[in-house]
Amino acid sequence: xxxxxxxxxxxxxxxxxxxxxxxxxxxxxxxxxxxxxxxxxxxxxxxxxxxxxxxxxxxxxxxxxxxxxxxxxxxxxxxxxxxxxxxxxxxxxxxxxxxxxxxxxxxxxxxxxxxxxxxxxxxxxxxxxxxxxxxxxxxxxxxxxxxxxxxxxxxxxxxxxxxxxxxxxxxxxxxxxxxxxxxxx
Amino acid sequence: xxxxxxxxxxxxxxxxxxxxxxxxxxxxxxxxxxxxxxxxxxxxxxxxxxxxxxxxxxxxxxxxxxxxxxxxxxxxxxxxxxxxxxxxxxxxxxxxxxxxxxxxxxxxxxxx
Numbered sequence: 001x002x003x004x005x006x007x008x009x010x011x012x013x014x015x016x017x018x019x020x021x022x023x024x025x026x027x028x029x030x031x032x033x034x035x036x037x038x039x040x041x042x043x044x045x046x047x048x049x050x051x052x053x054x055x056x057x058x059x060x061x062x063x064x065x066x067x068x069x070x071x072x073x074x075x076x077x078x079x080x081x082x083x084x085x086x087x088x089x090x091x092x093x094x095x096x097x098x099x100x101x102x103x104x105x106x107x108x109x110x111x112x113x114x115x116x117x118x119x120x121x122x123x124x125x126x127x128x129x130x131x132x133x134x135x136x137x138x139x140x141x142x143x144x145x146x147x148x149x150x151x152x153x154x155x156x157x158x159x160x161x162x163x164x165x166x167x168x169x170x171x172x173x174x175x176x177x178x179x180x181x182x183x184x185x
Numbered sequence: 186x187x188x189x190x191x192x193x194x195x196x197x198x199x200x201x202x203x204x205x206x207x208x209x210x211x212x213x214x215x216x217x218x219x220x221x222x223x224x225x226x227x228x229x230x231x232x233x234x235x236x237x238x239x240x241x242x243x244x245x246x247x248x249x250x251x252x253x254x255x256x257x258x259x260x261x262x263x264x265x266x267x268x269x270x271x272x273x274x275x276x277x278x279x280x281x282x283x284x285x286x287x288x289x290x291x292x293x294x295x296x297x
Contacts, residue, residue: 064266122254
């Protein structure tokens with residue numbers, strides 16, 4: 001039961017941190033406040049007995065913060081936020097989201113209880129340590145990623161490659177103004 | 186149940202940010218909050234009470250392991266999220282260079 005208490009505590013902090021990040025006036029502090037959510041996720045992974053995930057999440061959260069801060073560090077990016085917030089739209093959005101929350105309570109009740117998973121699909125991997133016998137890997141998570149679901153991992157690697165390719169292509173395009181500046185030089 | 190509910194509230198907070206904020210940086214941050222909560226939701230499903238991490242050791246009971254499948258699926262999705270965030274940041278920086286603003290309503294008006 002101690003795990004439940006810790007997870008609820010960290011999730012509460014994460015919700016408060018995410019609201020603070022979204023409502024923050026200054027961009028740089030908003031970016032750093034989102035770090036609460038990412039590092040809280042990493043901590044919860046540790047409590048849920050997922051050490052691989054905790055390490056990866058921790059590392060990539062730091063990377064994400066570095067990328068965001070490096071990209072948005074210019075002072076002219078931090079002009080005052082548009083103050084003409086349409087209050088009616090905001091209130092309407094909050095009302096709709098609360099309605100979604102109340103409607104989804106029944107759906108969440110139908111899910112298997114926390115701490116008691118059905119484990120239908122992964123029964124094969126865990127029972128009698130089939131995964132360890134067939135792949136000779138002590139870590140069952142890596143044996144699933146790189147052996148049983150290797151094609152899935154290949155597809156995800158393709159998605160990652162495409163995303164990085166897109167990033168590089170977007171950053172390399174030269175605008176008209178820049179081209180003319182270079183021509184003058 | 187309350188843990189799933191809190192995780193869902195985190196997702197809805199991110200959705201609120203995407204729907205109401207006008208600054209592109211805020212929208213990117215809200216999207217990443219949604220991604221974290223989705224990952225967390227998957228891993229919460231696989232937790233078994235009083236079980237240990239799914240790595241074999243000598244003298245460890247095999248039956249007392251948490252579900253390894255959601256962990257394996259989330260592991261690659263975390264990496265992809267970083268790539269997608271980098272791509273969104275690149276797009277936002279490009280848009281700023283063209284339109285000199287992060288406000289999405291102004292970007293829509295200044296076409297061409």
